Amino acid sequence: MNKMSLIKKVLTYLFCSLLTSVTYAQTVITIATDETSGRPWIWEAGKIFNENNPGVELELYKLVEKKLDIKFKFLRLPWVRAKLYLQSGKIDGMFPTSFKTEREYWAFYPRNKPFDNIAWSNFKKSPEFKMDNNLVKVLGELSHSKKTRNIGYYLYKLKGSKIDWDGHKFLNVSKFDEIGVTTGYSINSKLADMGLKLSKTINPMQSLQMLMLGRITGIVNMETIIDTNISLHKEQFSKIIKSPIIIQENSYYLAFSESFMMRNSNTAEKIWQGIEDIKKTAEFSIILQKYSTLTESN
Structure with a gap:
């Protein structure tokens, strides 16, 4: 084998390896919550989560990761800062987020119809933008079945x-x-x-x-x-x-930023559907029972 053929084979191998790593790279989605503890949903306060018992909501998201082959990067921030980060697109999502009409311009919730980024872009340019009663026509009604919990x-x-x-x-x-x-x-x-x-x-x-x-x-x-x-x-x-x-x-939801929805609305829809589906499973019932037992013992 001459030197040129060897170089070609090495370059071909490296190129194929690169393609493979790109193909199988997981989507990483940065989502934030605050630094408070709200058992059983978020077990401990602070900057990091308890590794063994992070809370029901964190374990729910871990099941979503497994189901969809995605990866969540979790941040803990003061609530006001997390809201600002979501508005500016510095984070992809925030939880647990309740619905308020003044938030729906920058926090996107699960709806009864898929997000249409073209329709949303056109709506933002129209004189009707910032009129609360028109957002339902563009975005659809809230899908309450895709909430994570009530508080x-x-x-x-x-x-x-x-x-x-x-x-x-x-x-x-x-x-x-x-x-x-x-x-x-x-x-x-x-x-x-x-x-x-x-x-x-x-x-x-x-x-x-x-x-x-x-x-x-x-x-x-x-x-x-x-x-x-x-x-x-x-x-x-x-x-x-x-x-x-x-x-x-x-009712509380995992809400996504506008920039994330414009780029990855299909992923957001799959995550919301995954939350709804997983909450009906025996696996999730076991998680609820686990934290019920932990709560009783503390």
Whole structure:
């Protein structure tokens, strides 16, 4: 074999190897959540997830990875920053995200019809853009079956406090009373519209500490997050109780950025469908049971 033939064979081998690696490379999708713990869905707080028990939602996404041969890159960021990153396209997706009309211009949720990037591009150029009642015509109705979970918001207060929620309105709240909330959470605008004075923090633990110090009158937040923190710090927060009537229940989704949808809407649709399908499986039921057992033992 002459030198030229050997070089050709080597180059051909390298080229074929490159093609093979490109062909079988997994799609990597960057999705973010915040740094709080909301058991059983997200097991621990912090910058990283518990390797063995990350939480129900993380294990759900792991099953989606396996089903679709994709790879999620998970980030944990302050919620407000994650929202900004989704708006700017610095991340591909964000979870758990509840639906709000002002978000649907930059956070894309599963709908009852496939995303049409041409129709969306044309709509953005039209005078109807930014009119809430027209988005359903372009995007379709929300597909609730593709949600990851529901979460309830409750009022938390000190034992003996007269503040309460009767299912329709807050009781025994003066204009001087402040309610602790987490910055960027969907319920905040509703509470503000009800005339409540809000004390915003970036971390629910700060709200709990402020309540114990008497700096705020109550907290309105997701039960998964507050219940988890109270359970983990029973002595510190032993004087805090939850009002029994739910204030609001939201459905939560994995939402994608506009830039991701414009490039990979088919992948997004497959992921949402995968979430719906996997939640019906015995494998997912085993995961739910696993975390139910872990919750009972903690």
